[in-house]
Amino acid sequence: MEKQExxxxxxxxxxxxxxxxxxxxxxxxxxxxxVKNYDDFQAKLGIATNVLSGRLKTLVENGxxxxxxxxxxxxxxxxxxxxxxxxxxxxxxxxxxWGDRWLADESGPPLILHHKPCGERLEPVTCCKACGGEVLAxxxxxxxxxxxxxxxxxxGT
Amino acid sequence: MEKQExxxxxxxxxxxxxxxxxxxxxxxxxxxxxVKNYDDFQAKLGIATNVLSGRLKTLVENGxxxxxxxxxxxxxxxxxxxxxxxxxxxxxxxxxxWGDRWLADESGPPLILHHKPCGERLEPVTCCKACGGEVLAxxxxxxxxxxxxxxxxxxGT
DNA sequence: GAAATTAGCTTGCAATCAGCAAGTTATTTT
DNA sequence: AAAATAACTTGCTGATTGCAAGCTAATTTC
Numbered sequence: 001m002e003k004q005e006x007x008x009x010x011x012x013x014x015x016x017x018x019x020x021x022x023x024x025x026x027x028x029x030x031x032x033x034x035v036k037n038y039d040d041f042q043a044k045l046g047i048a049t050n051v052l053s054g055r056l057k058t059l060v061e062n063g064x065x066x067x068x069x070x071x072x073x074x075x076x077x078x079x080x081x082x083x084x085x086x087x088x089x090x091x092x093x094x095x096x097x098w099g100d101r102w103l104a105d106e107s108g109p110p111l112i113l114h115h116k117p118c119g120e121r122l123e124p125v126t127c128c129k130a131c132g133g134e135v136l137a138x139x140x141x142x143x144x145x146x147x148x149x150x151x152x153x154x155x156g157t
Numbered sequence: 158m159e160k161q162e163x164x165x166x167x168x169x170x171x172x173x174x175x176x177x178x179x180x181x182x183x184x185x186x187x188x189x190x191x192v193k194n195y196d197d198f199q200a201k202l203g204i205a206t207n208v209l210s211g212r213l214k215t216l217v218e219n220g221x222x223x224x225x226x227x228x229x230x231x232x233x234x235x236x237x238x239x240x241x242x243x244x245x246x247x248x249x250x251x252x253x254x255w256g257d258r259w260l261a262d263e264s265g266p267p268l269i270l271h272h273k274p275c276g277e278r279l280e281p282v283t284c285c286k287a288c289g290g291e292v293l294a295x296x297x298x299x300x301x302x303x304x305x306x307x308x309x310x311x312x313g314t
Numbered sequence: 315g316a317a318a319t320t321a322g323c324t325t326g327c328a329a330t331c332a333g334c335a336a337g338t339t340a341t342t343t344t
Numbered sequence: 345a346a347a348a349t350a351a352c353t354t355g356c357t358g359a360t361t362g363c364a365a366g367c368t369a370a371t372t373t374c
Contacts, residue, residue: 037321037322038321038322038323039320039321039322042322049322049323049324050323050324050325052322052323053322053323053324073320073321074321075320075321075322076320076321076322077321077322077323
């Protein structure tokens with residue numbers, strides 16, 4: 001039980017309690033590509049049906065997707081991203097970006113993204129909202145909410 | 158086997174073949190906080206030791222961490238991020254950001270990040286490298302590498 | 315309007331994986 | 345030489361996955 005304490009203390013860990021599974025990310029990816037129905041998720045991902053229904057359930061329970069019955073066809077169910085779900089987009093982009101950069105084969109990235117406002121091909125970068133500069137790992141200083149800064153050895157001072 | 162085809166076709170999926178597990182993300186988080194040794198990972202995460210050794214092995218095999226023996230003390234091993242590993246930082250930041258925004262309790266985020274170059278508290282945003290604008294999900298157009306654009310229904314046209 | 319089809323699941327089962335405790339090996343330190 | 349430390353490995357039990365099959369309710373076809 002004590003380790004849960006530490007597990008909960010970080011927002012990365014909290015997010016992973018909602019999203020900490022390969023299939024959850026992939027379902028999410030498909031949702032961003034516009035997939036909405038059970039069978040489409042299944043066909044696109046090749047996921048086992050019991051696992052899919054379980055994962056969809058937890059995503060709905062966690063407020064990432066909303067489940068709606070089609071009024072025109074009572075069999076059909078649509079799963080759509082909530083605002084909370086849409087806000088996961090930077091995570092999906094970051095995953096895709098890294099795969100493009102480090103795991104692409106000779107044919108280049110399998111999917112190309114364009115940024116409609118400027119018309120250019122999208123290369124996502126993580127920036128500081130305050131100054132607009134690109135964020136590099138070595139430029140970040142950590143401070144625990146209690147007030148004590150976290151040393152470079154990862155423990156408290 | 159055929160579903161692997163589709164699984165491989167997307168860089169998100171490719172990344173998740175390297176990183177598709179809760180523990181891998183958490184080990185990574187600790188690595189960014191400066192943790193380097195086996196026992197420190199274990200203590201910080203409360204992960205089972207067999208699982209930890211397996212995960213560290215796959216991270217090393219995938220070139221995300223490098224394993225080095227301490228020349229001064231032959232018992233000690235350090236795991237350090239490679240360049241490929243450091244480049245995973247935007248993913249960790251994106252996970253943390255979402256958790257801060259959607260899963261924080263009344264006490265606010267448990268860890269605060271500061272951007273040293275500007276001195277301000279870091280709020281990471283995903284931007285378009287070309288135009289510098291913030292990236293919103295609805296502003297992105299998808300195009301499969303083959304050349305055929307991907308429709309809003311998530312399939313090919 | 316009965317039979318077939320479709321959408322979205324649930325159930326059962328073998329195999330894999332996680333978590334726990336204990337043990338192992340190779341160094342240091344005392 | 346004995347004790348401690350770092351980094352693992354092994355054995356066991358119980359949970360989770362993937363696969364195939366079956367189920368149920370709504371809709372389409374004949």
